[in-house]
Amino acid sequence: MSRWTPDPxxxxxxAMASQAPDERFAYVAAMNYGRSNQPDEICVVxxxxxxxxxxxxxxxxxxxxxxxxxxxFGWNACSSALCPAAPHPHLERRYLIIPxxxxxxxxxxxTKPDPRRPHIVKVIEPEEVMARSGYSRLHxxxxxxxxxxxxxxxxxxxxxxxxxxxxxxxxxxxxxxxxELDRGDQxxxxxxxxxxxxxxxxxxxxxxxxxFENGLVPEDLLAGKYGHRLHFWDLRKRRKxxxxxxxxxxxxxxxxxxxxxxxxxxxxxxxxxxxEDLSASIWTWFKDDQGQWQAQKTITIPAQPAAEDDLPPMLxxxxxxxxxxxxxxxxxDDKFLYVSCWGTxxxxxxxxxxxxxxxxxxxxxxxGIVAHHGHPKHPGPLSxxxxxxxxxxxxxxxYFTNSLYSTWDDQFYPDLTGWMVRADVNLYGGMxxxxxxxxxxxxxxxxxxxxxxxxxxxxxxxxxx
Numbered sequence: 001m002s003r004w005t006p007d008p009x010x011x012x013x014x015a016m017a018s019q020a021p022d023e024r025f026a027y028v029a030a031m032n033y034g035r036s037n038q039p040d041e042i043c044v045v046x047x048x049x050x051x052x053x054x055x056x057x058x059x060x061x062x063x064x065x066x067x068x069x070x071x072x073f074g075w076n077a078c079s080s081a082l083c084p085a086a087p088h089p090h091l092e093r094r095y096l097i098i099p100x101x102x103x104x105x106x107x108x109x110x111t112k113p114d115p116r117r118p119h120i121v122k123v124i125e126p127e128e129v130m131a132r133s134g135y136s137r138l139h140x141x142x143x144x145x146x147x148x149x150x151x152x153x154x155x156x157x158x159x160x161x162x163x164x165x166x167x168x169x170x171x172x173x174x175x176x177x178x179x180e181l182d183r184g185d186q187x188x189x190x191x192x193x194x195x196x197x198x199x200x201x202x203x204x205x206x207x208x209x210x211x212f213e214n215g216l217v218p219e220d221l222l223a224g225k226y227g228h229r230l231h232f233w234d235l236r237k238r239r240k241x242x243x244x245x246x247x248x249x250x251x252x253x254x255x256x257x258x259x260x261x262x263x264x265x266x267x268x269x270x271x272x273x274x275x276e277d278l279s280a281s282i283w284t285w286f287k288d289d290q291g292q293w294q295a296q297k298t299i300t301i302p303a304q305p306a307a308e309d310d311l312p313p314m315l316x317x318x319x320x321x322x323x324x325x326x327x328x329x330x331x332x333d334d335k336f337l338y339v340s341c342w343g344t345x346x347x348x349x350x351x352x353x354x355x356x357x358x359x360x361x362x363x364x365x366x367x368g369i370v371a372h373h374g375h376p377k378h379p380g381p382l383s384x385x386x387x388x389x390x391x392x393x394x395x396x397x398x399y400f401t402n403s404l405y406s407t408w409d410d411q412f413y414p415d416l417t418g419w420m421v422r423a424d425v426n427l428y429g430g431m432x433x434x435x436x437x438x439x440x441x442x443x444x445x446x447x448x449x450x451x452x453x454x455x456x457x458x459x460x461x462x463x464x465x
Contacts, residue, residue, distance in 0.1 A: 006089060023393075041060045055438065070099075075097070101138060102137070104130060108121050139190065148173070151165045165203070190252075205253050246283060250271045260334055269295070279303055283295050303322045331456055337352045343412065362426075367384045388447050390456065400420070422437040
């Protein structure tokens with residue numbers, strides 16, 4: 001839908017976004033794949049501390065099909081609509097674009113007139129997605145200045161690569177077609193983001209569908225067959241310019257988080273696991289003095305020794321629990337990077353004011369393959385660990401959930417039950433659990449969180465703070 005004036009949830013700069021009103025609701029993708037004949041849901045969670053339903057699921061939008069396996073979803077429009085080159089500055093942040101990773105189906109949900117009760121207004125069936133885009137196994141949605149961008153893990157035959165990016169029309173949500181004009185040797189896909197001011201897109205690598213749909217494949221992991229490259233693209237010409245290979249010992253180069261300030265040409269990428277020692281790592285990509293894009297490891301998170309009897313079958317021989325970094329999020333002011341260690345049950349906070357010398361500023365423990373840490377509101381042992389992370393625009397609240405992907409959950413946490421928690425952030429670093437916020441999802445497994453009005457991993461900004 002188009003407005004006569006820009007949407008009030010759009011902000012020209014990160015600094016202006018950080019002054020936005022507090023969120024009242026969180027939209028949470030919740031999966032039931034493989035455990036019942038129930039469809040997945042978008043759950044609406046009350047996150048307003050003054051509300052009598054605070055920390056409760058106040059509505060469930062049940063999807064009409066079974067087996068979608070929701071993953072990362074996003075808004076139809078955001079602050080990128082205010083960029084100078086945006087052709088549609090009067091879009092409205094109103095619709096949730098919800099892809100199924102397993103089904104390749106897309107749901108369009110309207111959050112108006114009542115944000116508590118989103119409702120489906122359009123379904124794009126997988127046959128249409130695959131015919132028009134050439135892709136399947138849909139993963140991530142970003143609202144760009146010119147279209148809605150969606151990426152995919154597989155080609156339209158469903159089993160092989162290349163994965164890539166395609167576009168949806170901002171107004172009718174029709175599939176426009178594939179984004180790439182020249183991909184070179186890029187085959188694996190996962191996340192994508194951009195530096196609009198530099199006219200650059202960055203993409204990362206996970207795997208082909210047969211390497212993740214039925215669980216992690218240990219033989220492929222040990223053989224270095226999961227992704228380990230960053231790809232850099234000319235955003236306007238839609239052509240890959242070059243790639244950076246960080247080494248096959250670093251397996252699954254996944255989440256990308258660029259700096260929000262358009263004057264800053266750097267960002268952070270997370271590596272799930274090292275074949276050498278089970279550690280995880282964070283890499284900083286940056287543009288050097290010669291204008292070339294580079295990447296260097298800036299954080300190493302070691303594995304923790306563990307008794308063989310405490311580990312799932314896949315890890316017993318290693319006698320250690322890996323961090324398994326599965327998500328990152330960067331505060332809107334570019335000061336704090338949050339790192340989910342899904343395996344060890346830790347949420348780590350790093351001060352990245354100097355992006356080349358991060359300093360750990362805080363840590364929370366909950367769940368974990370071995371530790372099973374509890375929560376102030378749920379002191380008993382908890383399964384799962386910090387996974388998908390979302391930060392409020394002012395940086396004072398961090399929300400996270402505990403499910404990664406159905407078959408991977410079953411490998412590492414066979415008894416996983418779903419939960420969502422909130423952390424309160426100190427201005428100068430450090431964080432603590434909100435003792436009153438614990439959402440028990442039971443057998444339903446929560447994943448991506450989106451906040452009403454926008455959040456730290458939604459918007460792109462074209463004006464400096």
